[in-house]
Amino acid sequence: MKPRVSLQDSAFRNGNFSLRIDPVWSEDVGMYEAWVKYNAEVHSCHVELGVITVTLSPPNPVIEKELLLMSCNSSHRASLVDTCWFHNEHPGPISRTFCSSSGALSILHPVMSDAGSWRCQLRYSDKEIISATYNLQILGFDGPTSPVVYAAAGSAAD
Secondary structure, three states: OOOOEEEOHHHHHHOOOOEEEOOOOHHHOEEEEEEEEEOOEEEEEEEEEOOEEEEEEOOOOEEOOOOEEEEEEEOOOOOEEEEEEEEOOOOOOOOEEEEEOOOEEEEOOOOHHHOEEEEEEEEEOOOOEEEEEEEEOEEOOOOOOOOOOOOOOOOOOO
């Protein structure tokens, strides 16, 4: 798994033997075991790594007005109850939420306002809730609503 895996050597003296994986891939799912020997004592721990994946069709960046399908899947073993997608979760009029029993969200004609932070939340039959955030990029024109732009003589115009 090198070079994606590292140990925080500087934290060993404080008893922190954490393993860092960056970036995490779907193939990294599974059980991890750590063994630490200190003097004559051996300590171990087990950690299970689950992975959640957000995929786009077509891949990011998305072209404005072309059909977009976003899907969200996880390695969790229980039955999926529902999936919710949250767009720009800060309070206000542009915050949106979509829920369905499948893990997919389709946007028929994406526009520039669909860009930004999307969070998928998966809820399972065993009450487990798992989520991931994805930053959606959309290529398009986000210009003025009027085709006329005024600029002062001698200044620059964009």
